[in-house]
Amino acid sequence: MAELHQNEVTPSAEALATLRPTLITGGKVPADVTRDVCAPMERSPTLLWWGAFLLAASSLLVGVIAVTYQIAMGIGTWGLNRTVGWAFDITNFVFWVGIGHAGTLISAVLFLFRQKWRTSVNRSAEAMTLIAVVCAGLFPVIHMGRPWLAFWMAPYPNTRGSLWVNFKSPLLWDVFAISTYLLISAVFWYVGLLPDLATIRDRSKSPWRRRIAGILSLGWNGSARTWNRYETVYMLLAGLATPLVFSVHTIVSMDFATAVIPGWHTTIFPPYFVAGAIFSGLAMVLTLMLIGRKTMRLENYITVNHIDAMCKLMLAMGCIVGLAYGTEFFIALFSGNPYEQFVFFNRALGPFSWAYWTMVSCNVLVPQLLWFRSIRRNVAVVFVISILVNIGMWFERFVIIVTSLSRDFLPSSWTGYVPTIIEVATLVGSFGLFFTCFLLFCRFFPVIAMAEVKGVIEKPRRAPRQESAQGDAA
Amino acid sequence: MSDRILLANFEQEDDLLDAIGELRAKGYKVLDAFTPYAVHGLDNALGLKPSRLTWVCFVFGMTGALGMLWFEYWVGAIAWAVDVGGKPWNSLPSNVPVAFETAVLLAGFGSVFALLAVCRLYPGKRSTPQLERVTDDRFVLVLDQSDAQIDASQVAAMLRPFNLLELEERIVTAGGIE
Numbered sequence: 001m002a003e004l005h006q007n008e009v010t011p012s013a014e015a016l017a018t019l020r021p022t023l024i025t026g027g028k029v030p031a032d033v034t035r036d037v038c039a040p041m042e043r044s045p046t047l048l049w050w051g052a053f054l055l056a057a058s059s060l061l062v063g064v065i066a067v068t069y070q071i072a073m074g075i076g077t078w079g080l081n082r083t084v085g086w087a088f089d090i091t092n093f094v095f096w097v098g099i100g101h102a103g104t105l106i107s108a109v110l111f112l113f114r115q116k117w118r119t120s121v122n123r124s125a126e127a128m129t130l131i132a133v134v135c136a137g138l139f140p141v142i143h144m145g146r147p148w149l150a151f152w153m154a155p156y157p158n159t160r161g162s163l164w165v166n167f168k169s170p171l172l173w174d175v176f177a178i179s180t181y182l183l184i185s186a187v188f189w190y191v192g193l194l195p196d197l198a199t200i201r202d203r204s205k206s207p208w209r210r211r212i213a214g215i216l217s218l219g220w221n222g223s224a225r226t227w228n229r230y231e232t233v234y235m236l237l238a239g240l241a242t243p244l245v246f247s248v249h250t251i252v253s254m255d256f257a258t259a260v261i262p263g264w265h266t267t268i269f270p271p272y273f274v275a276g277a278i279f280s281g282l283a284m285v286l287t288l289m290l291i292g293r294k295t296m297r298l299e300n301y302i303t304v305n306h307i308d309a310m311c312k313l314m315l316a317m318g319c320i321v322g323l324a325y326g327t328e329f330f331i332a333l334f335s336g337n338p339y340e341q342f343v344f345f346n347r348a349l350g351p352f353s354w355a356y357w358t359m360v361s362c363n364v365l366v367p368q369l370l371w372f373r374s375i376r377r378n379v380a381v382v383f384v385i386s387i388l389v390n391i392g393m394w395f396e397r398f399v400i401i402v403t404s405l406s407r408d409f410l411p412s413s414w415t416g417y418v419p420t421i422i423e424v425a426t427l428v429g430s431f432g433l434f435f436t437c438f439l440l441f442c443r444f445f446p447v448i449a450m451a452e453v454k455g456v457i458e459k460p461r462r463a464p465r466q467e468s469a470q471g472d473a474a
Numbered sequence: 475m476s477d478r479i480l481l482a483n484f485e486q487e488d489d490l491l492d493a494i495g496e497l498r499a500k501g502y503k504v505l506d507a508f509t510p511y512a513v514h515g516l517d518n519a520l521g522l523k524p525s526r527l528t529w530v531c532f533v534f535g536m537t538g539a540l541g542m543l544w545f546e547y548w549v550g551a552i553a554w555a556v557d558v559g560g561k562p563w564n565s566l567p568s569n570v571p572v573a574f575e576t577a578v579l580l581a582g583f584g585s586v587f588a589l590l591a592v593c594r595l596y597p598g599k600r601s602t603p604q605l606e607r608v609t610d611d612r613f614v615l616v617l618d619q620s621d622a623q624i625d626a627s628q629v630a631a632m633l634r635p636f637n638l639l640e641l642e643e644r645i646v647t648a649g650g651i652e
Contacts, residue, residue: 029611030510030511030610030611031610031611034610034611155545155549161554162553162554163554164549164550164553164554165549166556166558167546167549167550167568167569167572168550168558168559168561168565168568168569169558170571172572173571173572173575176571176572176575176576177571177575180575180576180578180579183579183582183583184578184579184582187582187583187586188582191586191589194595195510195511195609198601198609199510199609199610201601201609202601202606202607202608202609202610203606203609203610214598214600214601215597215598216597217601218590218595218596218597218599219594219595219596219598219599219600219601219602220595220601220609221508221601221602221603221605221608222508222509222510222605222608222609223506223507223508223593224506224507224508224509224513224516224517224520224522225506225522225593226593226595227509227512227513227516227517228516228517228522228525229525229527229589229592229593230512230589230593231512232524232525232527232528233525233527233531233585233586233588233589236527236528236531236581236582236585237582237585237586240531240535240578240581240582241582243574243578244575244578247571247574247575247578251571254571451510451511451512452511454510454511454611455511455512455513455514459486459487459488
């Protein structure tokens with residue numbers, strides 16, 4: 001390699017400064033990528049992993065007990081009343097669906113925008129999406145009270161009439177949106193995994209892992225013809241997932257916006273919810289990545305530049321969310337509608353003002369720190385900000401749902417809402433389910449899309465080829 | 475296809491692309507190439523046509539959208555006509571979200587299953603040829619030996635400027651390349 005550097009013209013410092021920084025640091029070659037990404041799967045889990053897994057699994061157990069109890073006893077075990085008919089459960093549902101959105105943003109939208117840095121984070125972000133949507137889907141099913149009748153949501157010929165579902169209801173649109181989102185995310189994730197599963201198949205020493213990876217990789221051999229078609233289908237899936245992800249939270253917001261409740265009945269809801277969803281999801285991706293890169297020694301793959309880029313996205317989304325909060329207030333004032341005006345004064349100054357100001361501080365004020373490059377590149381500070389945004393976004397949904405319902409048109413029906421221990425335990429359980437699944441994913445699957453990262457690492461430079469070879473061709 | 479093929483191993487994508495260009499310019503038939511990741515420009519180098527799977531996606535998507543719109547109309551206006559908030563029974567706007575989701579669902583699953591069918595990928599299939607390092611860091615091109623009765627040593631000499639790592643000869647059987 002030494003002699004070839006002499007042949008090269010050294011670019012000036014200014015010319016180099018205009019280049020994008022290297023995505024993957026540490027001078028990795030493809031074989032290093034395979035080794036580094038497969039390493040956590042091939043060694044026995046660390047004590048830290050076991051500790052985290054036990055904590056997550058225990059939380060999951062708490063959730064299982066709580067859900068079993070509330071299904072046996074009925075949802076009277078919750079703090080709901082005749083005025084506040086939706087509260088904790090729907091907050092959790094919207095929160096988890098929102099978390100999922102960043103995964104699709106990173107895997108599909110950034111793919112269409114040719115953002116190469118996504119390759120380091122897309123696999124785990126997609127896994128996060130998948131698990132978060134599963135967590136989200138559980139809440140409406142639990143809320144039915146009789147979850148064994150959940151199949152009634154499907155339009156199938158039945159002995160009740162046939163009694164068909166109501167296609168004019170946003171709640172039914174939601175059933176289709178969430179289930180489509182889950183299935184398409186799963187397919188997108190699995191298609192992306194195919195080449196990496198083949199890598200695991202070919203390098204595994206243990207026969208059972210070789211066999212399982214062999215079955216799952218469907219006989220993938222890396223042929224150029226397969227890659228050609230594969231790239232086409234990957235692009236199609238990204239193109240389909242992009243409008244899908246926007247439609248999902250749009251439809252979730254219509255669950256509220258098509259109701260006449262002041263504070264819900266606004267046309268700003270679809271873009272406001274989509275931006276909020278991506279905002280919260282990016283915060284969760286950052287939380288997971290910052291832990292993952294440290295514990296799985298992937299600092300060369302998920303570099304400070306990746307964190308910086310995600311922070312910029314999070315800042316942009318946070319500003320859209322902040323703008324939406326302001327617009328809601330302005331429109332309430334401007335509309336001259338006393339009910340709408342009351343709802344917003346009540347949010348900021350009423351009994352749930354603590355929740356409102358928690359939301360504003362975590363979602364609007366704290367993310368402003370991300371304007372500073374030094375903060376975006378400070379892993380510890382970014383970690384704290386990501387946690388705060390997660391908390392803030394949970395409260396956003398709580399504020400929207402509970403404050404609007406608790407004081408509506410009729411003051412005689414005004415009431416408060418306090419969650420019961422069962423509801424809190426269900427939320428804890430959903431976090432348990434999320435982290436249990438995510439830890440298992442980190443243990444058994446390549447957390448970084450190896451085949452994609454290999455395509456974006458810097459290629460080592462070779463000496464200019466002998467002219468004779470070119471001459472012969474001519 | 476002949477009984478015998480030549481597999482040329484390279485360490486870098488640029489070498490593979492240049493070697494393919496050289497071989498094709500000289501009239502050799504490059505059957506296929508195997509790479510650890512999607513190499514940009516490889517389809518052009520091999521003369522592969524753009525995939526027609528986009529049409530599969532379109533047809534499935536349209537089937538989903540139109541099929542669901544019809545079903546929603548039939549359910550809402552014919553089979554079980556219910557007045558919902560005074561909306562017309564055949565209200566088109568309220569039928570759009572579900573039709574859109576169905577279109578995405580069918581288009582996505584249709585294209586993926588078409589991909590698996592066209593590439594003949596299925597659970598339990600053995601990967602042929604057995605090129606274990608291709609899924610790690612090797613680039614391999616496959617040369618048909620029948621066309622010009624080529625001499626392996628001659629090909630090796632020709633590919634040496636492209637940093638050829640290894641040239642191996644394999645037999646093709648009914649089950650694929652050994």
